[in-house]
Amino acid sequence: MKIVRENVIFEPGQSFRVFSPSLRHYFLWHYHPEFELVYVEAVTGIRHVGSSVTSYDESDLILIGSNVPHLNFDYGIETDYEQIVIQLREQFRETLLAAPEFGAIDRLLERAYLGLVFRGETKRIAAEKIRRLQALRGYEALIALLDILQLLACSSEVAELNTEDTRIKLFLNDKIRMGTVYDYIHARYNRQPDVNEIAAQVHLSTSAFCRYFKRQTQMTFTDFVNHYRISQAKTLLLRDLSVSEVCYQVGIESLSYFNKTFRTLAGETPTGFKKKHLKK
Template identity: 60%
Template sequence: MKIQKEIIEFEDGKSFKLFSPSLKNCFFWHYHPEIELVYVEAVSGIRHIGKDISGFTESDLLLIGSNVPHLNFDYGIQTECWQMVLQMRENFLQNTIVPVPEFEKIKLLLERSYLGLSFYGETKKLIVEKLHLLRKKSSIDSLLGLIEILQILAESEEVKELNSEDTRIKWFLNDKIRMGTIYDYIHENYDKKPNVNEIAKIVSLSTPAFCRYFKKQTDMTFTDFVNNYRINQARIFLLKESSITEVCFQVGFESISYFNKLFKQHVGETPSEFRKKHLNKIDRSIEINNF
């Protein structure tokens, strides 16, 4: 599960590609020089872009800059999940956008995408509609459609920056300690008892030095980071048949009361409220699809 460079191939005569990947059972921690727009639809999932690891519910629309490490957004999702991924050629910004003065806002948007941008509200709704239409357009019309999408995103205020600093692959590879090694350890041990002394030893640091390093890299303590990861996993497991108590222990917590308290702090609702709300949405969706 070390970080991988993804090699993206494009059709001749195409500036971008639009497709719907599915990698549910694959931990694909990767990067590529192409800028990417991702729409993912799922009851609950985890987004991991650069330093940011956070959860999403129902759907997410993300613009990911060149060479920013990220995890596939359907990883570990046990319910239905669907994605649309739009990848622009590596030279798209320099060759297509930069030379045209009218594209100044788009240029600034794409340059800022290295932070990882999450769009919401009416912007997300509109862009999803435009992406669906893009599939049906001819070659030149699809390019104009992409420009329209980027212009809408560039002018939107319904956006959140996921990282506060540069986390492109150069930052990761120049770092003496690969954050990927730490992420791998947490991913493998979050449901057990991740030990800060053990991971510090793995990356050849004293425990105090590791704690300082980890806080600097993630803006969280190791314990807070692990708990955040556990809560995001719990949101996925809560939508399966396990009870809330079973989920609590499944993700590594030993106290139901502490799990409930922490879950509400992170998600804004209790595990039972979260489950009831989103299972009702799943049931309604099934009813509509079967009608």
Template identity: 65%
Template sequence: MNKLHEMRNENSFSSFMGLIEILQILAQSDEVKELNTEDTRIKWFLNDKIRMGTIYDYIHENYDKAPNVNVIAENVNLSTPAFCRYFKKQTNMTFTDFVNNYRINQAKLLLLQNAVITEVGFQVGFESLSYFNKLFKKYIGETPSAFKKKHLSKIAN
């Protein structure tokens, strides 16, 4: 503690060297006091699972509307930028990409039930049929009509 007080009155280089000396003393010291004996890895793991479950529930309940990243961020007690970083780290996708992927998968299920393509696009939350067709082709590799035709013909045979 005395070394810290002495450093206040020294020039920046001497203070830096004093800090290095303190760190060296700490590194070689045998005086250790464990501050937390609890293994927190499981707790963090479970908290992540609960948080992601809340996010997935929100997406499932709102994919056909306009899921709002600000609302879900607030629901899981994160700022919007922190939520976006957290979500990308957990899923390797942005929130918007994830929601769009979810919508397209829901659309596939509806198309396999022989639903009308234009209705499907609106049912899963797309406001534009052309955007729905564009994203469907991007994610699935074919248009909704080609997907529907190919898979329904397999079912009929």
């Protein structure tokens, strides 16, 4: 469960590949030299890119730079979802974007080491184009990909996930097994996860683990557990469980605290979330 390098294989004569992986039951904390554009539709999911750990609702569009560690975006999803991944060869910028007309796309890929998330109309239009790209081959596929990248390069509906360089050179000496941390939280989120216990599992003192965890995820361990609980709560609400049932199933003993935490992290009440999505 340590961070792994993914060996990306391209078909001969291809500068990029498009595929739809399904890995929701597998923790893949990984990196690769290839640039990656990911579009995923799901009720909710975890977005872990570099040191940024957040969640997404309904859909997500992310551009990830070369050698930036990230978790598969379908990890832990319990509902139906769609995921499309585009990976660009490591030499894509050097071989295809030398012309000045591609300057905007080149600058987009230069920024991608921070992890870029796209929203609004940009995400909607890009999703349509990505779906159409799946059916194309050869020259038509390359032109369609450049059209998508130009759309993203010219968009103002974008945010950077990280504020500093998180490429793999900064993670090579990482002695923490992130998979162990995620597995522990998944197994204990509905009870009382104990920071002392997980610290011992990864062979650190509690204070050292807390400092490490905050540095890696920009969250305290408690905050991270609450994010995970609310993510699981969304799935349970869509199974038409009552708010109080969901509250206790995710390990929160106070209904008022659950409602407050849900509103803070999801931007709406559990009841509002349930009504909106069950209506759909």
